[in-house]
Amino acid sequence: MLSRVGETLYWVSRYIERAENVARLINVNNMLMMDLPKGVSTGWEPLIDIIGARTAYQETHTDFSEPKALRYLLVGKDNYSSILNSIISARENARTIRDVIPRDVWEEINTLYYYVKDNQSEGLSKRGRFAYLKKIIGAAHQIFGALDATINHDVGYTFIRLGLMIERADMTSRILDIRSETLIVSEEAKPFENIQWISLLRSLSAYQMYRQEMGVRVQRPDVIKFVLHSQVFPRSIMYCLQEVKALVGPLPNSTEIMVSIDKAIDELKADDVGVLKKGYLHDYMDQIQIKLASIHNDLAELYFLKPPEQSTL
Amino acid sequence: MEIDWKAYQTNGFFDELIDAKGNVRTHGKQLAQFFSNLSAEELTKARSVADLAIKEMGISFTVYNEGNMIDRAWPFDIIPRTIGKKEWQGVEVGLKQRVEALNLFIDDLYHDQKIIKDGVFPKGLLEKSVNFRQQCVGINPPNKIWAHICGSDLVRDGNGTMYVLEDNLRVPSGVSYMLENRSVMKRVFPELFEQASILPVDDYPSQLFDMLAAMSPRPQDKPEVVVLTPGVFNSAYFEHCYLAQEMGCELVEGRDLVVEKDDCVYMRTITGLQRVDVIYRRIDDLFLDPEVFLPDSQLGVPGLMRAWSKGNVALVNAPGAGVADDKVVYAYVPEIIKYYLGEDAKIANVPTYKCLDPVECDHVIKNIDKLVVKPANESGGYGLLIGPKSTKKEQQATIAQIKADPRNWVAQPTLDLSTVPTLESDGITPDGRHADLRPFILSSGKDTQITTGGLTRVAMVKGSLVVNSSQGGGSKDTWIVDEEAK
Numbered sequence: 001m002l003s004r005v006g007e008t009l010y011w012v013s014r015y016i017e018r019a020e021n022v023a024r025l026i027n028v029n030n031m032l033m034m035d036l037p038k039g040v041s042t043g044w045e046p047l048i049d050i051i052g053a054r055t056a057y058q059e060t061h062t063d064f065s066e067p068k069a070l071r072y073l074l075v076g077k078d079n080y081s082s083i084l085n086s087i088i089s090a091r092e093n094a095r096t097i098r099d100v101i102p103r104d105v106w107e108e109i110n111t112l113y114y115y116v117k118d119n120q121s122e123g124l125s126k127r128g129r130f131a132y133l134k135k136i137i138g139a140a141h142q143i144f145g146a147l148d149a150t151i152n153h154d155v156g157y158t159f160i161r162l163g164l165m166i167e168r169a170d171m172t173s174r175i176l177d178i179r180s181e182t183l184i185v186s187e188e189a190k191p192f193e194n195i196q197w198i199s200l201l202r203s204l205s206a207y208q209m210y211r212q213e214m215g216v217r218v219q220r221p222d223v224i225k226f227v228l229h230s231q232v233f234p235r236s237i238m239y240c241l242q243e244v245k246a247l248v249g250p251l252p253n254s255t256e257i258m259v260s261i262d263k264a265i266d267e268l269k270a271d272d273v274g275v276l277k278k279g280y281l282h283d284y285m286d287q288i289q290i291k292l293a294s295i296h297n298d299l300a301e302l303y304f305l306k307p308p309e310q311s312t313l
Numbered sequence: 314m315e316i317d318w319k320a321y322q323t324n325g326f327f328d329e330l331i332d333a334k335g336n337v338r339t340h341g342k343q344l345a346q347f348f349s350n351l352s353a354e355e356l357t358k359a360r361s362v363a364d365l366a367i368k369e370m371g372i373s374f375t376v377y378n379e380g381n382m383i384d385r386a387w388p389f390d391i392i393p394r395t396i397g398k399k400e401w402q403g404v405e406v407g408l409k410q411r412v413e414a415l416n417l418f419i420d421d422l423y424h425d426q427k428i429i430k431d432g433v434f435p436k437g438l439l440e441k442s443v444n445f446r447q448q449c450v451g452i453n454p455p456n457k458i459w460a461h462i463c464g465s466d467l468v469r470d471g472n473g474t475m476y477v478l479e480d481n482l483r484v485p486s487g488v489s490y491m492l493e494n495r496s497v498m499k500r501v502f503p504e505l506f507e508q509a510s511i512l513p514v515d516d517y518p519s520q521l522f523d524m525l526a527a528m529s530p531r532p533q534d535k536p537e538v539v540v541l542t543p544g545v546f547n548s549a550y551f552e553h554c555y556l557a558q559e560m561g562c563e564l565v566e567g568r569d570l571v572v573e574k575d576d577c578v579y580m581r582t583i584t585g586l587q588r589v590d591v592i593y594r595r596i597d598d599l600f601l602d603p604e605v606f607l608p609d610s611q612l613g614v615p616g617l618m619r620a621w622s623k624g625n626v627a628l629v630n631a632p633g634a635g636v637a638d639d640k641v642v643y644a645y646v647p648e649i650i651k652y653y654l655g656e657d658a659k660i661a662n663v664p665t666y667k668c669l670d671p672v673e674c675d676h677v678i679k680n681i682d683k684l685v686v687k688p689a690n691e692s693g694g695y696g697l698l699i700g701p702k703s704t705k706k707e708q709q710a711t712i713a714q715i716k717a718d719p720r721n722w723v724a725q726p727t728l729d730l731s732t733v734p735t736l737e738s739d740g741i742t743p744d745g746r747h748a749d750l751r752p753f754i755l756s757s758g759k760d761t762q763i764t765t766g767g768l769t770r771v772a773m774v775k776g777s778l779v780v781n782s783s784q785g786g787g788s789k790d791t792w793i794v795d796e797e798a799k
Contacts, residue, residue, distance in 0.1 A: 001582055001583045001584075002563055002565065002569050002580060002581065002582055002583075003569070003581045003582060003583055004566065004568070004569055004581075005563075006583050092545070095545055095550075095554075096544070096545045097554075097564070098551075098554035098555070098558060098564075099540075099553075099554045099555075099557035099558040099563075099564040100558075100564075103370075103558070107369050107370060110368075110369060110370075111369050114368065114369075155583055155584075251583070252583065252584045252585075303583050305568065305569070305581060
């Protein structure tokens with residue numbers, strides 16, 4: 001497997017996973033806003049924070065009103081993480097390795113691109129939004145499903161899975177971070193605290209699985225524990241890290257990087273995350289994101305194509 | 314309203330489907346019958362299914378326009394072009410003869426240059442050739458083959474006689490569109506392929522791979538064959554991907570490859586360096602190796618020519634093969650065939666005036682409004698002047714260019730290119746459009762394979778003679794039909 005191809009596969013899957021996550025976030029926020037009374041709602045601001053775009057957003061926008069924030073999240077040209085830009089990046093990356101990707105998968109990515117681009121007005125309208133986002137989420141699942149079923153499960157597939165897992169863990173940490181930070185706990189919002197935690201779980205498609213696995217009512221410590229520590233929920237940070245570990249193990253020259261992955265897992269296990277209070281949770285999530293970024297950097301250093309001037313050959 | 318072939322006008326041209334009396338040719342009978350049974354709605358629907366298939370399959374090509382890169386869907390017409398199997402077998406023999414002679418010619422030019430010493434080919438022409446590579450002199454590529462892949466453009470004149478219009482020996486493109494056109498047609502009209510006796514075209518990628526593998530310097534079970542592309546911004550990128558995918562080999566860019574101290578070529582992989590045996594390169598000579606050619610080329614691989622000249626890697630087509638891909642050399646192909654094979658050319662050249670010859674040059678300048686004038690080394694229809702369709706100003710500009718460098722120009726009479734029924738923009742009325750045909754010839758030195766038919770390119774604008782995709786041309790599926798099959 002060419003280094004360049006491994007790297008590109010990794011990014012294709014990160015971008016698709018990112019688009020799917022943003023689509024799910026918007027969808028859930030939409031639902032939450034319908035349930036919360038006026039004045040209690042957190043609006044669209046937290047979503048801009050989740051994708052880490054507050055500064056960039058404020059340079060070109062004066063407020064976080066629905067039409068502006070939504071346009072930015074869905075199709076914003078200047079938003080690197082907008083759904084449309086993620087899909088464009090996924091498609092452009094896929095285009096450079098069309099020879100490697102199964103033809104049906106390429107067609108799925110291509111079709112998704114045209115759908116997202118040509119139906120923007122659906123996504124921006126209140127009525128069409130749900131169907132538009134659902135279609136995007138479904139297409140992402142279909143792409144990963146088709147990859148799983150049709151591509152050789154060799155080292156190339158390892159990089160697809162790695163991109164998927166690292167992006168997913170990163171997004172989970174961001175959603176948990178921002179959603180719990182902005183949770184409204186004022187007296188008048190008290191009756192709605194529960195539905196906000198449910199909404200957090202829903203942003204991760206985790207509500208149903210939480211119920212099955214935890215068997216308790218939705219409350220802060222258990223939600224945090226589930227999202228961080230679950231061994232069985234495929235979006236939990238622990239699950240993603242263990243998957244990364246299993247993927248990296250068989251790769252050549254991976255002894256050193258395995259040490260840092262093991263360390264990240266052990267530290268996460270050891271921490272009693274349920275008791276993390278507001279503020280501390282935020283710092284904790286920061287640490288997790290730094291660890292993920294460092295795993296990414298190690299992978300890039302070891303396996304990806306280096307720019308000519310840094311080439312060691 | 315169904316298609317009524319009786320109402321179809323050939324307007325005095327040779328039409329590929331309908332003869333001068335208005336009757337359908339034998340090889341087109343099933344096709345004509347099938348289309349005349351389709352209702353207007355069915356036709357419209359078929360066309361939109363084809364358009365959608367092309368969009369979803371991502372069949373595209375890239376055009377450069379004022380510095381912008383545009384990824385365009387491939388213009389496609391749903392009425393196939395048909396050729397009878399008998400006639401095609403004759404064409405195949407002629408193409409083999411031609412490519413065999415061209416390979417002998419190229420090998421001679423880089424060795425003893427007997428053809429020049431014997432006074433058949435002018436020395437001055439070689440000296441001024443921009444595609445002759447001094448660096449290739451004395452090199453012996455495997456089996457003495459330089460032009461492993463040749464795309465020759467065939468046209469018919471008003472009488473239906475087939476001519477070779479040009480030979481593309483550098484990095485001929487278009488074969489992926491030939492293959493994709495067929496798969497689009499199968500999606501749109503599956504029932505047609507059950508009824509008619511159409512020869513398949515799908516063998517090409519495996520034939521290509523076999524030919525490439527046969528060039529490997531290391532005889533072994535599975536030689537490492539790669540396709541070298543300039544990258545995603547190249548107009549033929551779609552094809553590079555397509556062929557690599559179909560052959561199951563790596564698609565590499567220059568930066569993926571490195572020539573090590575042992576003068577062998579390696580690719581950079583997840584597990585380290587891996588030796589490469591055969592490179593099907595889709596990069597022009599001058600960008601191949603910055604150590605030898607353009608020093609600032611980012612597309613190539615430093616040291617590649619060194620590895621090739623030592624026989625450690627095969628390059629396909631060989632560097633320098635383009636010397637025979639030149640519209641002036643073209644004019645000498647009948648003499649070249651005679652010289653090396655002692656035979657007359659089986660497929661004729663289009664009569665060509667060489668501006669190098671003062672008498673012929675004078676004729677070209679005087680009759681420029683009646684001729685097609687071509688620069689020797691441009692492809693894709695750039696720089697071409699079609700006399701009858703040009704303005705006085707354009708003619709004067711071309712005359713000035715001819716006078717400045719007569720060697721670089723040739724001219725041909727405007728051919729009444731044959732037409733093929735093509736759906737008009739209403740989507741239901743067929744009308745004649747001019748077309749050519751580009752078959753691809755694979756030579757390994759041991760055997761020669763020719764595509765079944767080739768890529769039919771068609772001028773989508775009525776009366777236009779320019780079929781290049783970069784100039785607004787489209788294409789059709791091409792059928793070689795066995796007229797005798799039951």
